[in-house]
Amino acid sequence: MSHLNLLSATEAVKQIAAGKITREQLVRDCLERIAAREPAVGAWTHLDADAAIKQAREQDASASSASRGLLHGIPIAVKDFIDTCDMPATYGSAIYANHRPTWDAPCVVLARAAGAVVLGKTVTTELAYFQPGKTANPRNLAHTPGGSSSGSAAAVADHMAPLAFGSQTAGSVIRPAAFCGVVGYKPSFGLISRVGAKPLSDTLDTIGTLARSVPDAALLAAAASGRNDLLIDQPLSSAPRVGICRTFEWPRAQPETHDAMALAISKLGVAGVTIIDVELPPNFAGLVQAQIDIMTYEMARALAYEWQAHRARLSAKLQELIAAGLALPRERYDAAVTLAGNCRRMTEELFSRADVLLTPSTIGEAPRGLDATGDPLFNRIWTLLHTPCLHLPFAQGPNGLPVGLQVVGAMGADRQTLLCADYLLRKLT
Numbered sequence: 001m002s003h004l005n006l007l008s009a010t011e012a013v014k015q016i017a018a019g020k021i022t023r024e025q026l027v028r029d030c031l032e033r034i035a036a037r038e039p040a041v042g043a044w045t046h047l048d049a050d051a052a053i054k055q056a057r058e059q060d061a062s063a064s065s066a067s068r069g070l071l072h073g074i075p076i077a078v079k080d081f082i083d084t085c086d087m088p089a090t091y092g093s094a095i096y097a098n099h100r101p102t103w104d105a106p107c108v109v110l111a112r113a114a115g116a117v118v119l120g121k122t123v124t125t126e127l128a129y130f131q132p133g134k135t136a137n138p139r140n141l142a143h144t145p146g147g148s149s150s151g152s153a154a155a156v157a158d159h160m161a162p163l164a165f166g167s168q169t170a171g172s173v174i175r176p177a178a179f180c181g182v183v184g185y186k187p188s189f190g191l192i193s194r195v196g197a198k199p200l201s202d203t204l205d206t207i208g209t210l211a212r213s214v215p216d217a218a219l220l221a222a223a224a225s226g227r228n229d230l231l232i233d234q235p236l237s238s239a240p241r242v243g244i245c246r247t248f249e250w251p252r253a254q255p256e257t258h259d260a261m262a263l264a265i266s267k268l269g270v271a272g273v274t275i276i277d278v279e280l281p282p283n284f285a286g287l288v289q290a291q292i293d294i295m296t297y298e299m300a301r302a303l304a305y306e307w308q309a310h311r312a313r314l315s316a317k318l319q320e321l322i323a324a325g326l327a328l329p330r331e332r333y334d335a336a337v338t339l340a341g342n343c344r345r346m347t348e349e350l351f352s353r354a355d356v357l358l359t360p361s362t363i364g365e366a367p368r369g370l371d372a373t374g375d376p377l378f379n380r381i382w383t384l385l386h387t388p389c390l391h392l393p394f395a396q397g398p399n400g401l402p403v404g405l406q407v408v409g410a411m412g413a414d415r416q417t418l419l420c421a422d423y424l425l426r427k428l429t
Contacts, residue, residue, distance in 0.1 A: 004029040009162040009216040013072045023056035023073030027117055030075045034119070034160045040141055041158055042134040043151040045080045046087050047120035055117050069114035070223040070231075076111060077155045077164035080121040081128050081148070082207070083196040084108055091198050092124040092133055092148070095310045105196020107165060107207050107224040114223035119161055122151030125373060127303060128172060128200060131315040132373050139181055139401050143366040146176030147373030149210065153180040156210045163220045164210045167194070168383055169201050169295055171362075171376025173208035174406055177391040179366035179374060181402025183425075185209045185217040188412050189386035192225045201298040203337070204291070204383055214390060214422035221414075229415050232422050240420040242268060243278035243354030245408070248285045249377050254364030256397035260405055263395055264358060264428060271427040276353055284343055284381065290336035291380040297333040300325025340384050344411070347385055351410045356420040361406040365397030378406065388414045390421040394428040 004012070004026045015021045031049050038044060052075065059073045083089045083101035090096045104112070112118065123133040125148040135150040137143040138158035145154045149166030153176035156164050166173040168186045177184025185208050192207040199205065207224070211217040215232040222230040244265065246253075269275055300307070300322045306314060307322050314322070350357065360378040367374055382389050388411075393404040407424060409417025 002029055005033045005159045007162065008213050009074050009211060009219055010213070012074055012162065016072050017068070022060045023117065024053060024060055026073065027052050027056040027075050027119070030119060030161055033158070037138070037158055037160065041136055041138050041154050043122055043155040043158065043160060045090060045121045045123055045151070048087060051086070052117050052119050059115065059117070070219060071111060071114040071116040073115050073117060074163060075119045075161050076116045076220065077120065077122045077152055077161040078108055078118055079124050079149050079152050079164070079166050081124045081167055081198050082108060082165055084118065084121065087118070087121050089121070092126045092128065093306070093313070095306055095313050103196070106193040107196070110224050110226065111220065116223065122155050122164060124148050125150060126315055126318055127306065128167065128169065128198070129299070129318050129321060130373060131317050132370055136370060137180060137366050137401070140399065143368050143401060144179060144370055144373050146179035146366065148172040149176050150373065152210050153177055153182055153184070156180070156212060157182045162211065163216060165220070165224070166208050166210050167197050168206045168208050168379070169204045170291065170383060171379030173210065174361050174379045174389055174391045175374055175376050177210055178361040178393070178402065178404055181393040183211050183214055183217045183393065184391040185221060185418070186383065186389045187221055188388045188414050191227065191414060192221060200302050201295050203294050203298060203340070206383065214418060214425055217390065218418045230418060232418060235426065236419050236423040239271065239273045240355040240423060241274040241276065241353065242424070243276050243350065243357045245278045245280065245357040245359045247280060247359055247378065247381065249288060250360070252363055252377060253360050256364045256395070256403045257360050257362065260395045260403045261360070264405055267428055268424065273424070273427065278350055278354060278357060280350070281346055283339065286339055287343060287381040287384055288377065290339045291384040293328060293332055293336040294340065294384065296321065296325040297328045344385055347387065347410060356417055357408040358424070359406050359408055361391045361404055365399060365401040365403050382406070382408050386411050388417040390417065392421060392425045392428060394425065
């Protein structure tokens with residue numbers, strides 16, 4: 001085995017373009033890694049090794065522009081919450097065990113058109129809520145990988161695939177990225193089409209990417225959105241202004257998150273980065289509960305078919321959550337939507353003195369056990385505010401598991417946020 005699966009996506013693209021490696025070699029090395037580690041990690045719900053090798057071989061033999069697109073034969077993983085025409089989409093639920101979509105979600109279509117080779121589908125929690133799937137954290141198999149993009153984060157962290165799609169409604173990209181020690185990118189709301197991902201919340205659902213570097217996360221997002229301006233061809237030449245935003249939830253952060261923040265402030269200060277403290281306006285204190293109310297209310301209705309037709313096949317935990325959403329008063333939901341809208345209009349002021357904010361990604365390192373996926377506390381408000389977010393892995397917790405922080409940018413300022421995140425991660429590692 002040549003270990004080409006260890007390459008970053010951006011480096012693999014360069015080596016394929018230069019004729020130093022073939023797409024088939026890269027795909028085969030990823031598949032060998034999966035064969036060796038999948039029994040322990042459990043990242044995948046469906047693999048089609050023969051189809052992936054066949055596609056890579058055909059691309060190697062082809063001179064077509066499609067085979068030389070942005071992704072240039074790079075293997076990717078797709079969260080099993082996103083439709084694929086040639087693979088099952090089970091959404092993490094026994095209800096959909098035999099479900100076969102007749103189309104690809106647009107993000108998958110565009111990735112394939114850019115040359116991506118889809119290896120398979122990765123584990124999601126039950127209907128992308130909180131009931132875990134089979135996946136373990138590849139950094140320590142006794143700990144959760146996070147959720148709901150559990151398999152995507154684990155596959156990328158364990159070098160089974162360099163890139164993966166995930167989705168986030170609360171913290172389902174950033175949290176598993178943090179727990180598994182990879183880069184997670186939740187773009188601005190709507191930047192990547194969410195058509196073809198099972199709908200949960202019209203207000204919150206966002207397609208994101210997981211990778212082992214910021215340029216790699218940007219590469220998949222660019223291919224899936226048609227936004228080539230997201231590509232990081234050259235790093236920032238000057239240091240960004242960074243606002244330290246601990247949020248109202250800071251008292252619940254574990255010591256390792258406090259330590260990560262202190263380490264970041266120290267390292268970035270030495271590197272000449274301008275650092276300021278940013279406090280959120282008082283009404284932002286209600287955003288965590290507002291996000292919970294909106295998500296609970298909308299998801300209960302989005303899952304109306306499953307509730308009405310297949311209730312007994314839902315986990316007890318999900319039944320409880322749907323029942324709570326159906327019982328939530330409309331007035332409380334409306335108040336949460338109003339608060340969210342008001343706060344979104346106020347976010348411009350947060351970036352008046354800072355290019356990006358640095359804020360916690362998680363309470364701490366991945367909890368022990370596989371019966372839960374951890375708390376998305378520090379992700380909720382930014383998902384609700386529709387801002388671009390990236391998790392940066394650069395530290396360790398007391399159990400030797402990854403810890404990092406989240407970079408947040410202004411809504412729509414994805415290119416700037418990606419460039420700043422890339423700059424900061426280079427200085428932190």
